[in-house]
Amino acid sequence: MSGFDRISGDVRSAAQTAGLALALLLSSFAEAGAQGALSLSSPDERNVVTVGIVDGALVYAVERDQRKILLPSRLGFEFRNAVALADGLEIVSSEPHARDEVWEQPWGEMALVRDLHNELRVTARETAEPGREVAVVFRAYDDGIAFRYELPEQPGLGEFEIMDELTEFHLADDPRAWWIPANDPTHRYELLYRSSPASTIPEVHTPLTLETLDGPVIVIHEADLVDYAGMNLTGSWERRLSVTLPAWADGVKVRGRTPFVTPWRTIQMADRAADLVPSTLGLNLNPPNAIEDVSWIEPMKYVGIWWGMHINTVTWGSGPNHGATTENTTRMIDFAAENGFGGVLVEGWNVGWDGDWIANADLFSFTEPYPDFDLPALAAYANDRGVTLIGHNETSMGVTNYENQLDDAFALYESLGIRALKTGYVGDETAEGHAHHGQYMVRHWRRVIEAAARHGIMLNVHEPIKDTGERRTWPNMMTREGARGMEYNAWGREGGNPPEHHTILYFTRLISGPLDYTPGVFDILISSSDGAPREPEESRLRTTLAKQLALYVVLYSPLQMAADLPENYEGQPAFQFIRDVPVDWELSATLGGKIGDFVVVLRKDRDGPDWYLAAITDEEARSFDITLSFLPEGEDFVAEIYADGEGAHWLTNPLPVAISTQAVDAASTLTLQLAPGGGQAIRFRPAE
Numbered sequence: 216m217s218g219f220d221r222i223s224g225d226v227r228s229a230a231q232t233a234g235l236a237l238a239l240l241l242s243s244f245a246e247a248g249a250q251g252a253l254s255l256s257s258p259d260e261r262n263v264v265t266v267g268i269v270d271g272a273l274v275y276a277v278e279r280d281q282r283k284i285l286l287p288s289r290l291g292f293e294f295r296n297a298v299a300l301a302d303g304l305e306i307v308s309s310e311p312h313a314r315d316e317v318w319e320q321p322w323g324e325m326a327l328v329r330d331l332h333n334e335l336r337v338t339a340r341e342t343a344e345p346g347r348e349v350a351v352v353f354r355a356y357d358d359g360i361a362f363r364y365e366l367p368e369q370p371g372l373g374e375f376e377i378m379d380e381l382t383e384f385h386l387a388d389d390p391r392a393w394w395i396p397a398n399d400p401t402h403r404y405e406l407l408y409r410s411s412p413a414s415t416i417p418e419v420h421t422p423l424t425l426e427t428l429d430g431p432v433i434v435i436h437e438a439d440l441v442d443y444a445g446m447n448l449t450g451s452w453e454r455r456l457s458v459t460l461p462a463w464a465d466g467v468k469v470r471g472r473t474p475f476v477t478p479w480r481t482i483q484m485a486d487r488a489a490d491l492v493p494s495t496l497g498l499n500l501n502p503p504n505a506i507e508d509v510s511w512i513e514p515m516k517y518v519g520i521w522w523g524m525h526i527n528t529v530t531w532g533s534g535p536n537h538g539a540t541t542e543n544t545t546r547m548i549d550f551a552a553e554n555g556f557g558g559v560l561v562e563g564w565n566v567g568w569d570g571d572w573i574a575n576a577d578l579f580s581f582t583e584p585y586p587d588f589d590l591p592a593l594a595a596y597a598n599d600r601g602v603t604l605i606g607h608n609e610t611s612m613g614v615t616n617y618e619n620q621l622d623d624a625f626a627l628y629e630s631l632g633i634r635a636l637k638t639g640y641v642g643d644e645t646a647e648g649h650a651h652h653g654q655y656m657v658r659h660w661r662r663v664i665e666a667a668a669r670h671g672i673m674l675n676v677h678e679p680i681k682d683t684g685e686r687r688t689w690p691n692m693m694t695r696e697g698a699r700g701m702e703y704n705a706w707g708r709e710g711g712n713p714p715e716h717h718t719i720l721y722f723t724r725l726i727s728g729p730l731d732y733t734p735g736v737f738d739i740l741i742s743s744s745d746g747a748p749r750e751p752e753e754s755r756l757r758t759t760l761a762k763q764l765a766l767y768v769v770l771y772s773p774l775q776m777a778a779d780l781p782e783n784y785e786g787q788p789a790f791q792f793i794r795d796v797p798v799d800w801e802l803s804a805t806l807g808g809k810i811g812d813f814v815v816v817l818r819k820d821r822d823g824p825d826w827y828l829a830a831i832t833d834e835e836a837r838s839f840d841i842t843l844s845f846l847p848e849g850e851d852f853v854a855e856i857y858a859d860g861e862g863a864h865w866l867t868n869p870l871p872v873a874i875s876t877q878a879v880d881a882a883s884t885l886t887l888q889l890a891p892g893g894g895q896a897i898r899f900r901p902a903e
């Protein structure tokens with residue numbers, strides 16, 4: 216498969232698009248006194264972006280269904296050692312384009328993605344010396360608006376240092392924002408979401424999901440972040456969200472040289488939260504697949520030597536409880552092979568973990584195993600059993616140490632047939648003081664993705680840069696953390712992730728792309744830790760067991776872990792669901808959902824006729840009637856149902872799971888009953 220198969224194409228006439236564009240002029244723009252404003256509408260004509268000059272500044276505004284979404288909002292840059300490129304501008308040209316094509320993903324939430332948009336490239340120039348030019352390319356899709364800056368090569372602008380990007384998102388009203396703070400570098404996106412009026416938010420990460428009272432749900436994010444700092448947003452009482460960029464050690468935000476393009480700034484819009492996911496806007500804004508042969512890139516489920524470190528039954532470092540021994544890993548490979556898992560993650564296999572591994576980042580070796588871990592023999596044994604070892608490179612933000620070893624390490628893994636790697640960046644900033652999510656690190660991550668692609672390695676990045684759709688170009692960039700995942704249930708100070716957490720993640724973090732949450736812990740009370748179940752106020756899971764199953768369908772990841780210790784799956788009929796559930800989908804749809812309350816997700820297996828349905832809830836019990844009209848007409852199916860059992864409750868009685876089967880077809884309706892903090896997972900397979 217090429218990964219970028221053009222299935223249909225239709226480039227509409229530029230003149231037609233331009234005519235449409237010029238016919239639309241936003242009222243808010245006229246009010247702001249804009250001269251000669253240009254407009255661009257989405258193919259369904261519901262989303263409109265208008266751009267023009269107000270008092271010498273380039274501004275844009277967004278409407279949906281004639282309702283104001285963004286009021287005129289500023290664009291521009293401040294530089295070090297050069298005047299800002301923001302004022303005294305005039306529009307000198309505009310160029311329309313349009314595209315309608317369908318491309319195929321090597322893997323994902325759906326096989327085919329349609330890229331249907333209208334585009335307008337607007338060039339502005341300073342009216343006074345030095346007469347610098349900046350172009351802003353706008354795209355209007357049916358699911359949102361995107362724009363990015365292009366700084367063309369020109370005499371007045373060569374090498375530059377951006378100190379501030381002046382882009383604003385001036386919200387027309389004060390929606391409810393779902394956010395995590397960005398000024399908390401120690402947590403690297405690993406925070407519980409909060410919600411408050413957008414006008415009150417501090418500096419926050421994107422994607423930022425905004426619920427308007429009577430209008431669309433909006434998500435502000437970015438796409439195609441290649442050589443720039445990650446974008447944060449800072450609120451203001453005037454509802455002007457402004458861009459804030461994490462810095463290099465010397466305070467510069469972005470270094471570059473013309474010709475230069477920024478990432479896309481995206482404003483996704485949907486009538487209801489359920490229509491936001493799965494989101495393809497960011498994927499469509501990334502360049503096509505750059506990897507010619509993608510046959511080695513295979514989504515898979517995996518197990519690993521991992522949870523034991525977090526619940527303190529084994530250690531990363533050497534000693535009597537060392538987790539990554541040859542013996543433990545052999546057992547884990549056997550468990551994976553017997554249960555159809557594709558990979559075995561091994562953490563703590565390499566020298567460097569002893570002592571304070573966060574402070575001593577430079578002591579990590581990425582090629583030297585601990586003496587009790589026989590790397591070549593284990594890699595070969597895994598391959599013999601049809602499994603790959605998943606290597607682990609914790610850098611502790613020792614980026615120079617890592618880059619110095621990157622080629623040797625990746626060549627070694629390739630030679631051993633290790634096809635996947637988990638990387639980690641625990642640490643606030645680099646030793647030199649570059650921000651975790653700044654341009655320095657963005658460049659580093661891209662280097663790692665490209666090096667991994669050269670060596671046939673799939674990546675799962677922890678403490679990552681947020682997802683901006685790079686998997687389209689680099690489909691070996693499979694999944695990442697970038698959220699408060701399962702491990703917080705082992706040791707998170709707040710007692711673990713609350714029942715609503717996953718119903719928020721779905722409409723926030725998951726909009727950017729796959730999440731390595733590592734679901735599937737059956738030992739909800741973490742008794743394996745020291746033999747005693749944890750008390751309600753201690754760290755523990757705050758879901759029912761059935762909800763753990765549902766998370767496999769809800770929280771999409773092409774590398775999906777069964778996180779618990781193998782002994783906790785023994786004798787558990789519910790484990791069959793984890794064995795069965797696919798990780799690659801032909802279709803995905805959100806059947807219903809409310810941010811922070813519940814989600815109902817439907818997916819169709821990409822490699823077979825099965826469908827999967829899952830629902831999760833917060834601390835409220837809920838029930839849903841679902842008509843199975845998605846099943847092929849006239850065909851008999853069996854529903855394998857994993858529901859919360861009698862009396863299940865996330866806090867007091869999390870374990871009961873009721874497993875049943877039922878004959879169904881497209882005319883059937885199922886009633887899903889979810890316990891407080893519960894969930895339900897259903898596999899539909901053709902009747903024999």
Ligand code: NOJ
Binds near residue numbers: 609639677702
């Ligand atoms: C944090 C990661 O999220 C976790 O999965 C990993 O085990 C530790 N860092 C150690 O690298």
